[in-house]
Amino acid sequence: MATVPPMAAVVLYLWSFFMRFCPISGLGTNELLYFRVISPEDIGYIFSAAPARDFGGDFTSSYDEIFLVPAAPLDGCSDLTDREIIQGQVVLVERGGCSFVQKARHAEEAGGKAVLIADNAVDNDSQYLDMITDGTTTKPNIPALFLLGRDGMMIRRSLQRQSLPWAVISIPVNVSSLASFPLRQPPWTLW
Template sequence: MIKGIQGWLFCLQVLGLVIHLPQLATGLGVNDFLYFRVLSPEDIGYIFTAAPAQDFGGVFTQLYEEIYLVLAEPPDGCAELRNAAFLEGQVTLLERGGCSFLSKARRVEEAGGKAVLIADNAYDNDSLYVEMVQDGTAVSTSIPALFLLGRDGLMIRRSLEQHALPWAVISIPVNVSSIASFQLMQPPWTLW
């Protein structure tokens, strides 16, 4: 007899009720993800999944129940951050591309950021997580660096632009094991 959640997932897969599970498609396990919840704006008030960098960056040593998720300027974070004053003490959202993941994280750390989310620049990506790895330089960073699906990054950015907001309010990290309705709180565009 198969026990627990794995048993239920197995039964659902056999019955064809589970179409896609990102952690199975990418080889990452459920414990390899970190979750955050958007509190404001409400139209994107979902729990999002992010994958921590594989071999660089720090870990969250505290829970941020309400912290700003600030859009970086420029969006790829490969040049001097024009809005560095707004990034201090906050979480920054960047886009993939133009320079290494580590370079992006270093720029945010130098601006005083608490963590960085790097969204895929393939906006139609709603299921494949990229493993962010060290770039081979002697540079390091101590802030958490997380990879976010392209569709999730696009939807967050789009919502902020529609509401003319410079940032979202998030809670990070979120313990999803204590949320009974976790599946219902995921973005509707994400396959699960």
């Protein structure tokens, strides 16, 4: 019986640990983007989101304070009716009903600077999905990010509870520059 060299055993152990506890569906940790909720304070955490794989743009600038506006309709599968508050802001939509590309296109047409697409599985607190194109030739240019279902639900719930039309966020956030103060991550999500 052959023995596994010690270094190979360590690498194998670390890989199996990563795959068991960090199921990121093909995404590396460095491929996640982070944003911070500034207000409301009850959800004032750093959240992670996965950029779309083959459509949408990149953040060309950082926004220290920008609104995160829940879309109407929430699934973003038709023209958004709240264009006046979406204009120049980040749009929060929910997965389901149509393709990711259609959701991002509707957010862009309404004037959104980016779109966060929250999983409609509200118990999802660890599985990122690969958002891919739907085969259409017209692709949106704004950044499109996949947000965990529990994170999206908690943000929407906080806004509804406080009767707020939006959250104030900072996006993207460089988490490596936050070492000078505690990194506040959602208590329901394991990083």
